[in-house]
Amino acid sequence: MKRWTRIVSSLLLTILLTIGLTACSTEKNENQKVRVAEVTRSIFYAPQYVALEKGFFKDEGLDVELTTTWGGDKTMTTLLSDGADIALVGSETSIYVHSQGTDDPVINFAQLTQTDGTFLVSREKVEDFDWEQLKGSTFLGQRKGGMPQMVGEYVLKQHGIDPHNDLNLIQNIDFANIANAFGSGTGDYVQLFEPTASIFEKEGKGYIVASFGTESGHVPYTTFMAKDSYMKENKEAVEKFTNALYKAQKWVADSSPEEIAKVIEPYFADTELDIIETVVDRYKSQGSYATDPILDTEEWENLQRIMDEAGELPGHVDHETLVNTSIAEKASK
Secondary structure (H helix, E strand, C coil): CHHHHHHHHHHHHHHHHHHHHHHHHHHHCCCEEEEEEECCCCHHHHHHHHHHHCCHHHHCCEEEEEEECCCHHHHHHHHHCCCCCEEEECCHHHHHHHHHCCCCCEEEEEEEECCCCEEEEECCCCCCCCHHHHCCCEEECCCCCCHHHHHHHHHHHHCCCCCCCCCEEECCCCHHHHHHHHHCCCCCEEEEECCHHHHHHHHCCCEEEEEHHHHHCCCCCEEEEEEHHHHHHCHHHHHHHHHHHHHHHHHHHHCCHHHHHHHHHHHCCCCCHHHHHHHHHHHHHCCCECCCCCCCHHHHHHHHHHHHHCCCCCCCCCHHHHECCHHHHHHHC
């Protein structure tokens, strides 16, 4: 009898342990998986990495899987083919998709950056820079049709420079190779993202003389977007995602560049901490990081004005057609 009692007790213990382990496993798997495709890896996107590193997404019950897809076209293709649930990319891509005609439009629901993120870098050190100095120079620009190129040309025109007549404009170099081309001697000026601009400056290869972000004003440069069908089927997940993002945006706004740099350092293993801090400080100082996820009408119209100036706007699109502010507004309250 005692033998059977021991056997039964052993079985009960095994069952309880199994239930306990299953419960733990279920609890661990309760977080909904959300696949995010980012257009590039950039300190420009600091609030996103803060949300990941400080556990703001997990606090909302989300398991965010981040993939870098390297380029607007690839990012949008990944989203449209269901390789990602959410994309972090320039808002202009949603307009391009809309112009092709679709029953499942891509909707912008949360803004991450609100200015251009590139800087004008001169090969020679310039004490008193004036945009007029670009005339007659060789200018290494960005890929045609992308936001950096469109903002770059828009800013040049605002300063009375015709990019295609007043400059020797080079736009046929792949995005990944622009910095290398300038570093090897091509061009008098180049339009660069960080941290490359600051690294060049530290190494004496170039000197930052102006900010395209400061010159162009507020624009939805990079936003989180998803297909309309995904947003309808996963409304709660999108809301939680935006809540976490807003927490990160507030944390970034209230924290020092040094604090932010330390948090996001794991995402930039090949970049020295002092460079990360310098870049964060530069972006914070010029207001590049959006302080809330709301993409307003004025920013949307500025985006289309810049696209139109560059001859890349397929047709005007009303704000409410491709932008959903209700989720961001709810998160910000």
